Amino acid sequence: MSQPRRTVSWLDVVFLLFLAGLAVLPPRGEFHKQLILLAFGLVQFVEHQLISRYPRLGPSLAVVLKMGLSMLLVAHTGEPGINSSYYPIYYLPVVTAAIYFGPRAALLWTLGASASYLSFLYPALKEYEFNASSATELATRVLFFFIAALLVNRFAVENRRQTALYQQLAEQLAETNRQLERAQAEARRSERLAALGQLSAGLAHEIRNPLGVIKGSAEMLTQKLKTGDALSAELAGYISSEVNRVSALVTRFLDFARPLHADRKLQPFVPILDHALKAVADAWQGGPIIVERSYEDALPDIPLDEGLCEQAFVNLIQNANQAMEKGGTLHVSAARAQKNSRTGIEVRLRDTGPGVPPDQREQIFNPFFTTKQSGVGLGLSIVSKILDEHRGTIRVEGAPGEGACFVLFFPAENNASKELAPRP
Numbered sequence: 001m002s003q004p005r006r007t008v009s010w011l012d013v014v015f016l017l018f019l020a021g022l023a024v025l026p027p028r029g030e031f032h033k034q035l036i037l038l039a040f041g042l043v044q045f046v047e048h049q050l051i052s053r054y055p056r057l058g059p060s061l062a063v064v065l066k067m068g069l070s071m072l073l074v075a076h077t078g079e080p081g082i083n084s085s086y087y088p089i090y091y092l093p094v095v096t097a098a099i100y101f102g103p104r105a106a107l108l109w110t111l112g113a114s115a116s117y118l119s120f121l122y123p124a125l126k127e128y129e130f131n132a133s134s135a136t137e138l139a140t141r142v143l144f145f146f147i148a149a150l151l152v153n154r155f156a157v158e159n160r161r162q163t164a165l166y167q168q169l170a171e172q173l174a175e176t177n178r179q180l181e182r183a184q185a186e187a188r189r190s191e192r193l194a195a196l197g198q199l200s201a202g203l204a205h206e207i208r209n210p211l212g213v214i215k216g217s218a219e220m221l222t223q224k225l226k227t228g229d230a231l232s233a234e235l236a237g238y239i240s241s242e243v244n245r246v247s248a249l250v251t252r253f254l255d256f257a258r259p260l261h262a263d264r265k266l267q268p269f270v271p272i273l274d275h276a277l278k279a280v281a282d283a284w285q286g287g288p289i290i291v292e293r294s295y296e297d298a299l300p301d302i303p304l305d306e307g308l309c310e311q312a313f314v315n316l317i318q319n320a321n322q323a324m325e326k327g328g329t330l331h332v333s334a335a336r337a338q339k340n341s342r343t344g345i346e347v348r349l350r351d352t353g354p355g356v357p358p359d360q361r362e363q364i365f366n367p368f369f370t371t372k373q374s375g376v377g378l379g380l381s382i383v384s385k386i387l388d389e390h391r392g393t394i395r396v397e398g399a400p401g402e403g404a405c406f407v408l409f410f411p412a413e414n415n416a417s418k419e420l421a422p423r424p
Contacts, residue, residue: 015044023037030076040066040073050062059097059101062100063109066092067113069089070090070113070116082124095149097110098149098156101153102153103150106149185362207246211247214243218236221236222237264305267301267306272310273332275310276310276313276314277313280314280321292331296335308386309386309410312408320351320406323351331349332348343411347409350404350406355403364396365381392409392410
C-alpha cells in the first residue's frame with residue numbers, strides 16, 4: 001500500500017521564509033552560505049517523510065544532516081568559525097534530537113553538537129588569545145544548547161506520554177463498545193428466546209392433545225386391520241410412526257419452552273466436558289474424528305449444573321461432528337479467562353468443517369433457524385438458554401471455510417469481585 005502524500009504545511013513555508021531572511025542578510029555574496037541554507041530547507045521539508053519511512057534510523061539521520069550543515073555554515077560565515085554570528089544554527093540539530101529522542105539520548109546528541117561547535121576553537125587559538133571573557137561566552141552558548149534541549153525534550157516526552165494515554169483510552173473505549181454491542185446482542189437474543197419460548201409452549205400444549213387422540217386412533221385402526229387389507233394396515237402404520245415423530249418434536253418444543261432452573265453446585269469442570277466428548281464419540285457413526293484436548297493445569301471448581309452443562313456440550317460436539325461428516329479434527333480447550341470484570345473458565349470448541357458465514361453468526365442462536373435439511377433449529381437456542389442460566393456467554397468465531405469455533409464463558413461466581421483460586 002502506498003504512503004499517503006504529505007501536503008505542504010504552513011509551518012514549513014514559514015520556516016523557509018525565515019531561512020530566506022537569513023540568506024539576504026550579510027554576507028550576501030557568500031555563495032556557500034546560500035547553498036547551505038537551501039540544504040537546511042530541503043532537509044527540514046523531507047524530514048517528516050524520512051522519519052515515516054525509516055522510523056528507527058530516520059531521526060538519527062535528520063540530526064546528523066543538520067549537525068553537518070551547521071558545521072558548514074559556521075565554517076563559512078566566521079573568521080574564525082567560533083566567532084560566527086550564525087552559531088545559533090546549532091539549535092536546529094539540538095531541538096530535533098530533543099523532539100525525537102528520550103532525555104538521555106537528547107543530552108548525548110546535544111553534547112555531540114556542542115563538541116562540533118567547540119571544534120572551531122582549536123584553529124582560533126592559533127591566531128587569537130583565549131581569555132576569561134571568551135571562555136565565559138563559549139560556556140554560556142553551550143549551556144544554552146543544553147537548556148534548550150532539556151526544555152524541548154520535556155515537552156516532547158510529555159506530549160508522547162499524553163498521546164500514548166489517549167491511544168490507550170481510545171482502545172479501551174473501542175473494546176468497551178464492542179463488549180456493549182455483544183451484550184446488547186445477547187440481551188436481544190434472550191428476549192427473542194423468552195418470547196418464542198412462551199409461544200412454543202402454548203402451541204405445543206395445544207398440539208399434544210389432538211396428537212394423542214390421533215395416535216390412539218391409529219393404533220386401534222392398526223389392530224383391526226392386521227387381518228384385513230394390507231395396504232390399509234400399512235397406511236395406518238405410517239400414521240402412527242409420523243405421529244410419534246411429531247410428538248417427539250413437540251416434546252423438544254416443550255423442553256425449549258420450559259423455564260430452566262440450573263441447580264449450580266461447585267464442582268470440577270473438566271470431567272463434565274470429557275464425559276460429553278465420550279458420549280458423542282460412542283454414538284458417532286460418521287468419519288473418523290480426532291479430538292485434541294488442551295486444558296489449563298489446575299482449573300478451579302466453578303458453580304455448574306452438571307446435567308445442563310453436559311447437554312450443552314453434547315449438542316455443540318454433535319454439531320461439530322456433523323459439520324465434519326467425512327472426518328476431521330475437533331480442538332477442545334479450557335482455560336481461565338476474564339470477561340467484563342468477571343473471572344471464570346473459557347471453553348473453545350473448534351472444528352475443521354466449513355464454518356459459519358458471518359451473516360448467520362447472530363441468527364444461529366435464534367429458535368427454528370437451521371441450515372440442516374432435517375434440523376429443527378432448537379439445539380443452539382437451548383445451549384444459549386443454558387449459558388444464560390449460568391450467567392455465561394456464547395459466541396461463534398472463525399472464517400468461512402476454516403471451521404467454526406464456539407466460545408463459551410462460565411463465570412466463577414456471581415460476585416465479580418471474587419477471584420478464581422486454583423484447586424488444592
